Amino acid sequence: MDLETRRHTEMLLQLAVLFCCSYGAIGKDSCDGPLVSSLPQSSFRSSSQLSNSHGPGFAKVNRRDGAGGWAPVESNKYQWLEVDLGERTEITAVATQGRYGSSDWVSSFLLMFSDTGRNWKQYRQEDSIGAFTGNSNADSVVQFKLQQPVFARFLRLLPLDWNPNGRIGLRLEAYGCPYKSDVASFDGSGCLLYRFSPNPTPIRTAKDSISLKFKTLQNSGTLIHTEGQHDRSLTLELHKGTLLLHLRKGKSASPGPESHTVVSLGSLLDDLHWHHVAIERVSGHVNFTVDKSTQQIQVPAELSPFEINEISFGGVQCHGTQMVLSRRNFHGCLENLLWNEVNVNDLAKQRQKVSITGNVTFTCAEPVSVPVTFAGAQSFLQLPGAALQQRDAGGGGVALVAVGVAISLQFRTWNRAGLLLTFDLQQQVGSLWLYLSETRVRLQIHKAGRILLDVVTGFGLNDGQWHSVDLTARRGRLTITVDKEESSTAHASPSFPVVSGNNLFFGGCPDSKNNQECRNPFNVFQGCMRHIRVDNNAVDLIKVQQMLIGNYSDLQIDMCGIIDRCSPSHCEHGGRCTQSWSTFHCNCSNTGYSGATCHSSVYEQSCEVYKHKGNTTGLYYIDVDGSGLIKPQLIYCNMTDKTWMVIQHNNTELTKLKASSGINQHLAYFNYSADVEQLGAIITQAEHCEQEVFYHCRKSRLLNTPDGSPFTWWVGRTDEPQTYWGGAVPGSQQCGCGLQGNCIDSDHYCNCDADRKEWAADSGLLIHKENLPVRWVVVGDIQRPESEAAYRVSPLRCHGDKNFWNAAFFNKETSYLHFPTFHGELSADISFLFKTTASSGVFLENLGIKDFIRVELSCGTASRMKGFLGCIRSLQLNGRTLDLEERAKITPGVSPGCPGHCSSYGHLCQNQARCVERYNGFSCDCGLSAYAGPFCQREVSAYFKPGTSVQYTFKEPYELTRNTSTQSQSSSIYSDLTLRGENVSFSFRTTQSPALLLYICSYYREYLAVLLNRNGYLDVKYKLQNSRDAEVFRTSIRNLANGQLHRVSIRRISETVSVQIDQHRREDFNLTSDTEFNAIKSVVLGKVQESGELDPEIARLNSLGFSGCLSVVQFNSITPLKAALLYPNTSPVIVTGPLAESTCGSSSPANTYPAETTHPLSDHSGTVGTGEPIVNAIKSDSALIGGVIAVVIFVILSALAVMVRFLYRRKETFHSQEPKSIKPEADSPEYPFHSEPTSQNVLSENQKEYFI
Template sequence: MLDHMGAMLEVVNDYLLFSSSENSCDGPLVSNLPQSSFRSSSQLSNSHGPGFAKVNRRDGAGGWAPVESNKYQWLEVDLGERTEITAVATQGRYGSSDWVSSFLLMFSDTGCNWKQYRQEDNIRAFTGNSNADSVVQFKLQQPVFARFLRLLPLDWNPNGRIGLRLEAYGCPYKSDVARFDGSSCLLYRFSPNPTSSQTAKDTISLKFKTLQNSGTLIHTEGQDDHTITLELHKGKLLLHLRKGTVASSTIKSIYLSHMVVSLGSLLDDQHWHHVAIERFSGHLNFTVDKSSQQIQVPAELSPSEINKCHGSQRVMSRRNFHGCLENLLWNDVNVIDLAKQQQQVFITVHLQRGGNTSPPHHSPTKQRDGGGFRTWNRAGLLLTFDLQQQAGSLWLYLSEARVRLQIHKAGRYTILVDVTAGFGLNDGQWHSVDLTARRGHLTITVDKEEDSTAHASPSFPVVSGNNLFFGGCPDSENNQECRNPFNVFQGCMRHIHVDNNAVDLIKVQQMLIGNYSDLQIDMCGIIDRCSPSHCEHGGRCTQSWSTFHCNCSNTGYSGATCHSSVYEKSCEAYKHQGNTSGLYYIDVDGSGPIKSQLIYCNMTDKTWLVIQHNNTELTKLKASSGINQHLAYFNYSADAEQLWAIITQAEHCEQEVLYHCRKSLLLNTPDGSPFTWWVGRTDEPQTYWGGAVPGSQQCGCGLQGNCIDSDHYCNCDADRKEWATDSGLLTHKENLPVRWVVVGDLQRPGSEAAYKVGPLKCHGDKNFWNAAFFNKETSYLHFPTFHGELSADISFLFKTTAASGVFLENLGIKDFIRVELSSPTEVVFSFDVGNGPFEVRVETGDVALNDDRWHRVRAERNVKEASLRVDAFPNATQKAPADGHIHLQLNSQLFVGGTASRMKGFLGCIRSLQLNGRTLDLEERAKITPGVRPGCPGHCSSYGELCQNQGRCVEMYNGFSCDCGLSAYAGPFCQREVSADFKPGTSVQYTFKEPYELNRNISTQSSSIYSDLKLRGENVSFSFRSSQSPALLLYVSSYYREYLAVLLNRNGKSLHERVHSPSSESVNCLFLNPQFDLSTKCLQVLFCNLFQIDQHEREDFNLTSDAEFNAIKSVVLGKVHESGELDPEIARLNSQGFSGCLSVVQFNSVAPLKAALLYPNTSPVIVIGSLVESTCGSSSPANPYPAETIHSLSGKRGGVKFPMMGGICGNSVIAVVIFVILCALAIMARFLYRRKETFHTQEPQGIKPEADSPEYPFHSEPNSQNILSENQKEYFI
């Protein structure tokens, strides 16, 4: 019967290991054990011994109780053999007030080298009892395979003491084990049966444990020189995939291709680790414990040989494996079991069946060679002691990941010895440190290497005093013998020798020798927090003993775990931050797996995203013998995954295709096979051309019915000797982009063709404006459960007038996540992952968030912290608790705009809601949900400020636009300067219609092209760049022979405004600025209320009411061709014309230059001479401040806000005020004087100064000495 049972276990061994039934593996393991199976740190009395610690038993004193209740007590159970443990239960001591409220759980195969059980790889403490009678049971998330269990109390009843009864649940565990001593091997060959030579899926699985950090576990050889090698290297498992070899004179072979994948860490801890390698469909799944990675490999890879013979020339490792393998399975074959039966296996290995599988115990002398410490910290005290005869103190410590030894003189900080050795010792590996002191000589050696040895020659003996302190100093305030000016050591130590004698740490634990505090003896609790790494998107993980850090530099992501993208998801998002055309990084899925890509965004009325490929030029083809087809591939600047995501997100995509032909057919006839086709996203041939619809086998002219031959549906299919063209746009997103094109009709004599495939262009972002309006507090949208177990980010925009409301909520059994507006000035992000509710709050102070404007919210939670950001307010963060739960487990639907209880619902709009980079389609769900409407108008209240330079914000269903009709600027935000180069003969004349008094036949409707009867003030602004002086810049005339002229004097250092009215003598306003010289880049002036030059101080000049314009006739830029009525001086100046650049010309509400360049056919503009739009008016690098138009309303100057342009110190402001007052008085005095003179003569008197007179600083001839050199200067008026 026993043999039969053994046979059954042998057959279902794979089942027991990998598919243990939870229903059958739950039997009690402790209740039937003898008392000899129990051990403890101490016992209060014989009746309180550990053998009485059985659940629901009242033997003895009703359970175990130690002598003292402190954190150094423990209870241990020997299960007799390795057992699968699935649950544990605890109970207090019967009839007492003694119980344990929290504890640690340890397990071991040997009764030493304990390993701590952690929930979620992070939580070390279990919650215990709250009374002495109830039983608290914990089902382990992952079963434990061990022989020994140890429980360490952490907390207990404060009004009692430690009291415990224990039970464990599970089932027997059987296994086949092979032990390797570093020189043994096991070789298994497949049967030559051809029917089983290759399977659709191959699996290798095993468990191993070792104390050595390097060695080869498995080497397989398959067909076509494919090999797989599983190697342990520095505590990590490396999976080598190789193909092909080249002979080499060295021991190692040279492989033609080689891929290495690393997984796991700290695997040299003498504990069992599970490994699985699965091959299927050209992939390898590589698993180590709980970490998995999928690898793409050649599909034909099929291992045909497993070779574990360490030291073979086929194996790359320099060391053979020293340790144990358990349950080595190749598919369904138990290799170790075959080795026992000596079938198809060559054996030089020790085989065991269950039981203790530890390597032989080494003598203390040999153990000393194993190592000394391992840590992740860069600093920490290793050893300190006082020298004899109070000669000083010695410190051996880690500093900058190097071992450093210092000896200080007693009572002083004088350093007598200071040496360092080793480097990079915070890598988590075991490192040995040997400190040898002989008379007159001191040596430190790290890892037995000569290169890591340091020497010193002290002039005094280095002999320790009574006590040696390892790792730190006692907490006693009266302790004068141990001083630690450095960090305490956090890590593991082993094989401690003093005077060549091994220190027995078990006796230290028992307080028989020495003393200790805050230590866990007979175990190493080091954790590799970077394996697997919680750093996402390529972030580099570094760690210390208690935490880890992610370096997100150059990744494009930010946050504690590099989770959130720093880039926007579309060009549309960049545009609505006020950005102009240029190259931008686009991250289509935000925090998702798709990488960001540098893409050109063309910010026009529609925001176009342009993706180039490697062949956008016209490619010419000619007939060639032997060549029937031409194949062209197109490689885009974005990869396939990025392209498809961009196309899916866009509202519209297009790609231009063009085909020039002469006797080269394109698509033939609808009944024939196409000569040319293209392949797009679906990898299927497409037989239609630009402008047609999929599957039509037509070109655009065929769809429109205007091909040159009505019998064909493409111009090129007419097969004529003359050149013809078929071109158009491909707009069906499902087929874009064009990946390759095949041109077929090239073999005939005389055939010629040329093709061109343009870049992929897309506009719109379906996600950016996706919104829903919630008009009932009880309404909400529901979506599938949000999965963000380890990392969760939520971002959205909202606008509301309500004081509070829940934006979204998702619940679990205990866990939850919620974002809400708790008050008009506060947003709260709250969640619970099992550690209790956490809240992160952002308060906006005096800024109300219920102002019916869009506000952006970003919330993120990861294993390190939670953060919340609202608009541009500072981030609020909350650190995650150490050793706490890290998995967010939700199971309800996601509620948006409300809660499951239908209380505290949100009233307002939510837009662009994204969870972990995925946008939820609020509009589609809102269409079928009562109380919720799709879309949300009213964007100008938030984005209207983007419309610059008198641009007007216009509401749209999905977004807004800027109307630049009243602005001299163009572009999507009215920010692009409209400029043109002027030649001496160039003239731009904008003509106003006659006023009603002069033309009674016109309509009484007013328009911008009709002249106002009277204007109390003229608003003029423009920018210019000129190498000419003097020059006439602008001329305004009226129907009453009034005019206004803006002149640049001959030295280029001052501007004049000349105003003439028949009822008064001409007024000549001279504007001087001490800082306006030849180095000035920009000039800005507003007539006649405000005057500004460049970025300098502004000056006010007011003309009297008589100097007003009546019935303006025209505004002229450049040369005035109707010069019969010009003032003689102006006429002489006008004869030279204007050479230079004019930009953003604005006269009141009219932009004459913009009208002439952009709307010449619909504007009352006359252009004479050459006029071409250019960028001559754009700001140069020398001027870092953009030119900015200043708006002024006559009589309402008090409400005008002038932008600060450049720094203006207080003294300059005072000087400007004084200068303005003096200038205004001078002008008024001069004007009144001339008014008085006019009153006497009743005749207008012209001003006729000499040409060289200083009172009139203009020549009719340009001043060659004042012409600017090569670099023209730019001014803004």
């Protein structure tokens, strides 16, 4: 070999070594090698084959052997192709291809897997979709990477759809790698005990982990049990197909909740398939995993630290103790049993550190059990009826006869009802039905529509567990037994023979109109059956599948396809999950959430939102994060100009402290009505929060000490000591007076730090949100004999909602805001408000790997503008608000905020209020309304006593103070106080009649009086012309002095006067005198103090005064009662006598939360001046009222002759004032005082704000 050849050879060897090393490094972690291409033809099986050249052994991807792939005899849904990989293998992907050179391919299929070639299990993807999309032609290879790898020996593919112009044709490949399996088999009596070391000292570690796989047919048994110091134990128990993880302290049969924690995970785990379990303990919590579900458990302090001595697998007897918790040992197989990465099965084989009790083997025995799944409405199983037995027929002959019925089966289902079995009885006795009804087993025998026998037993049989039913009928006695239990056994003694006919039908009946042998008046059965026995002979369901016996339709034989849709539960927020075979339902009662999965909160996220729905002050449930994990909380909302959320705690009263020997500090904890997580979310969301703190002291210093350390401090939600007091800034070690420089001792920064014997105080607001709320306070300087102190921490108060007003304005079509993709695989909610002038545009688009969510406005035309123009506000994804304003600040074409809130919420401003725009909201201006409150909907009311008077005075006209010879000149000066119409409205409540309610007079002795006559009728009295007598308009509504609240509306336009009381029909009258009300002087409520020029009749009523309630009084745009009660110092109002605001004018509460009280007439809250309560004012003034009444009677008798003549003269006028109907007119433009409606503009549709 020459030098050059040797050099090339060495280089090739080096490359080969390098390639091998690289392949080894790569292949060590990869698991995607082909598994099928190298298998012999004997590893393939199928339901059938079209010919020898179409056999399953030719079904290898990219091979052209035989006819180019597998094809069955018939193309239907009962065909399948199976591959035996030779041993359990990790399978990560599958690929399919059509039959070469043909029009045969499979377009969709199911993938099944098994360890034994029996008891198949369907592979389901993450979203529970079981079907795979196959090929669209015969040549291309379609590969699917499995989301979760499969560990199995056998694969089976079931075609669902195929080329409609061809037939089923298939070639197959699977990808994966070898799988190492160490198994141990337990027969229900044995167990393994793993001791860590001979040293009795237990092992304490910061992290422990246990992982294993198990399979079993028994639904209960103990898999793992550990014991440690102080009787602490951990137990993993299978109970009714669900794994329970117990953390316990002590061995009591009924430990308290503080010493016993139990968590459940998984369901239907007794299906004889492998299930993965992992338990990992890290410090104070445990991660518990079953298959793909993980739950984190916080370990209580009573159960930590956990020091382990030994672990047993398969039972607890290995410890020499029998706990009440463990009912039975485990019966099944455990695979790859690892404790902190130590292979326990391997140690057990070598008898190292592991002792074996009972029968434990290291191979996994596979019991034979063939289930069958009834999946649809057409599913049924037909089997031959009762076997015939030889009987002596007499005369030496032998007859074959049926002697009874003996049928048993096991089933599992989620449905409450369904047919289990039906057959006709011999000798035309009738038909027998065995079925589930309301979760119980019921047997009925019918004949000609008449029930001959009805038997019921069992209960709760729709729990997904296996239940057995045994039906026997022999010699006139019929017995039904459920689950082999005596308590679930029912007997009957029919008077006729119960012998089955030729055929038995399970689950349903054939879909045939001519079928008279099987009729099902009940629901079909949906679930699984197994262990079917007829006349004590087991039915071979594999032969049924091969059509060797019986008949069937729409069955899945050799598998149980039941799935638990409630494990893990998709019901959120504590919703209770129930299910049937095909669906599940979430019961959201008492959760505070709604929707299909209890995802959407039924409560609002802040008081601000409640306010903008029109609610008033009261208690409301607040769900700060909407559909998030934080629970709703009952919180007090104070709806003022600012909307305050008030969160109470357990100690809002002043707490006094005195010096105590041996006590150097006082520690006070504050437990809030909301938990820490809720408080944090509320504070973060609010625009402003505050909490007032008070410290009263006598020889008790607050913050400053000689060495600089504070005597008193407080701790907020950051769990850090805070050394500043109310009114100061964090870290300053000052009080409010120190920051303002007005402490009583200039050498100190707190009043209490002066350490004086006189009482002093430091108080102020804590407003820095990052430190709030105050969770506990430590008071230190109380140990000296003369020390005294008192403290108080007020409730936490927050206002504003940054999320609610968070908005962005898009002014360019190409502008957009980018946020990270949000996850909504199982549930998602999107909400926002928008307004736009555009007819189309995309609001939001969320892109995933395969799927996307897009919310857009569409105008319905083919051409749409994709960019959005307009405002988007309060955009929330799964309860989390996106900060649009912050992103908008740095994004071209987008600006923060969104103007025009009155177009959305202006309707909340009621009773002639005006909506005022703000940057982050709006407010209601109640200046033109007789109402008050944030939405101008609170009645302003007061209770009047006989001596109470409210007089609203207009400015005296200038010309009346001069000597003027021409009426035209004076008229030109005070014509602005001349009215050609009025709007008067008010509410009243009284038991007094007669009574003067309201009096409006002018400088020309003209007046308008509203009064109740002695019969309780309402009279409206106008005098607008000195030369004529007053005109009286009497309404037809009687008995208005009945103590009830009545609403009065009086409207005059020129000579037309309209009066409406409550909801009664409006009554119209006509003035016959002058129509101008000249030079208005004053509006008087209650008693008129300047009574010298009063009409005699008015004077008599005025002498009585008014006792009762007046509310929301308005004269055009003037609100005299509101001015007197709310603005007495800035309004031209004179109040005489006791007057205080009351709720007597409320007929009903504004909302259901703060129930307001309707006050009786004698209930008053006090006077304007003193605030002192007045008790029973009507009763105390009874003597005065009696005297006044006597005087009035004398005057009336004395003036009787005058009154007769007066009435005679008024007869014509009174007769002309009958109510008549007139057309309504608009407000007169000649009013000097306008009753303005809400002053928001009329909006077009595209200016409104909409909620999605």
